[in-house]
Amino acid sequence: MANTYINDVRVPFVPARGVEGLKERPTVGGVQDKTFENVLQEELRGLKFSKHAQERLDSRQIRLNDTDMVSLQRAVSRAEEKGAKDSLILLRDLAFIVSVKNRTVVTAVDGEHIKENVFTNIDSAVIAQS
Numbered sequence: 001m002a003n004t005y006i007n008d009v010r011v012p013f014v015p016a017r018g019v020e021g022l023k024e025r026p027t028v029g030g031v032q033d034k035t036f037e038n039v040l041q042e043e044l045r046g047l048k049f050s051k052h053a054q055e056r057l058d059s060r061q062i063r064l065n066d067t068d069m070v071s072l073q074r075a076v077s078r079a080e081e082k083g084a085k086d087s088l089i090l091l092r093d094l095a096f097i098v099s100v101k102n103r104t105v106v107t108a109v110d111g112e113h114i115k116e117n118v119f120t121n122i123d124s125a126v127i128a129q130s
């Protein structure tokens with residue numbers, strides 16, 4: 001029987017699936033809890049939502065419809081045209097902090113929680129049409 005080496009170690013047998021699959025190292029990292037549908041929708045929308053923003057939307061039961069998403073995306077595009085980096089976007093009674101460069105919504109605040117709030121680390125504000 002021929003000598004078989006896996007990662008420079010001689011083994012006396014050939015695995016049922018072959019040797020090639022064993023040479024590949026599995027990627028190490030956190031398991032993403034995003035579904036295919038969520039990833040697809042984010043790509044179609046052109047905007048991503050950070051984990052924090054998604055948690056805020058869920059906990060505050062903020063639902064964005066297609067019109068809201070189009071308005072939000074247009075507001076981000078307008079901010080980008082003006083050279084903004086981090087923007088406060090006001091849409092109806094909602095406020096979003098968006099990383100314009102990454103096209104990522106960082107956090108979301110609803111009307112109930114927006115009162116007496118201070119928004120820092122932004123360089124622009126956009127009032128979006130709803």
